[in-house]
Amino acid sequence: MTINCKGKLIDLSTPKVMGILNVTPDSFFDGGRYKDENSILNQVENMLNQGATFIDIGAYSSRPNADFVTENEELQRIVPIVELLVKYFPEIIISVDTFRSEVAKQTIKAGASLINDISAGFLDEKMLQTVANLSVPYIMMHMRGTPQTMQTLTDYDNLTKDVNFYFSERISKARALGIIDLILDPGFGFAKTTQQNFELLNQLELLNIADLPLLVGVSRKSMIYKTLDTTAQNALNGTTALHMIALQKGAxxxxxxxxxxxxxxxTLYNQLHA
Known part of the structure; x- marks a missing residue:
């Protein structure tokens, strides 16, 4: 199970870490924390030294009810950051968190290696063809609506079955266009209640369709801190607990x-299964 990131083959038979770098002022956990070059470079250096295989950069917060950001503003925020990181860390593998095809195009041109789309192509009809043209790996997430509307779209007949149906349709479309490397993200917190998030995590192994790698993003999310009656800042222990469950179920x-x-x-999971 490998993906090709600009000529580097990444073996996902052993789980990998994707470190988050939000360059938005309003992200739920670290919004506004990384505003200048030094803070960005220091954070990325720390994540790389700690063992991150990928750095995922986002310039449009996708938290519930997030503010709308224009395409031009997103580009102005994110392209210089990609260029900066490629300059200082030439071997870095950058994932760009965007649902816009033009942002995908410009950031790959600037040195990014893969695209992470919360909408799996539904919010920009040009996205799938653009990714195919760019010949880069594509992370497709399950979501309904937009970050502004998703919290009202949580009615499912059968959550896991509906998510699988969504992915089967998206995979088919991506394959038809020639996208080779696909990664599936169940979209914890996106158009799902807290209870539904835990239901999906509990059945995560049932999403292992088409032998495609699963990405899990539960870090410090409300499903954790609301359940524990705490805050995102105090949700690291809960995050780690759910990470081990996700790994056991195929993430x-x-x-x-x-x-x-x-x-x-x-490391502990690998030792457990050595």
């Missing part, structure tokens, strides 16, 4: 704010 990439702890979790 191949953990998308996280805290790389060191996630990497330790993977």
């Amino acid at each position: 191949k990439i953990l998308r996280v704010h805290d790389v060191k702890e996630a990497k330790e979790c993977i």
Whole structure:
């Protein structure tokens, strides 16, 4: 189970860590924390040193009811960051968190290696063809609606079955266009209640369709801190607990704010299955 990131073959038979770098002012956990070059470079260096295989950069917060950001503003936020990181860390593998095809095109041109789309192509009809043209790996997430409307779209006949049906349709379309490397993200917190998030995690192995790698992003999310009656800032222990469950159920990439702890979790998981 490998993906090709600009000529580098990444073996996902052993789980990997994707470190999150939000360059938005309003992300739910670290919004506004990384505003200048030094803070960005220091954070990325820390994540790489702690064992992150990928760095995922987002310039449009996808938290519930997030503010709308224009395409031009998203480009102005994110392209210089990609260029900066490629300059200082030439071997870095950058994932760009965007649902816009033009942002995908410009950031890959600037040195990014893969695209992480919360909408799996539904919010920009040009996205799938663009990714196919770029010949880069594509992370497709399950979501309904937009970040502004998704919290009202949580009615499912059978959640896991509906998510699988969604992915089967998206995979078919992506394959028809020639996209080779696909990664599936169940979309914890996107158009799902807290109870539904736990239901999906409990049945995660049932999403292992078409032998495609699963990415899990539960880091410090409300499903954790609301259940524990705490805050995102105090949700690291709960995050680690769910990471181990995700690994046991087949997750191949953990998308996280805290790389060191996630990497330790993977080390223990690997030892358990040695």
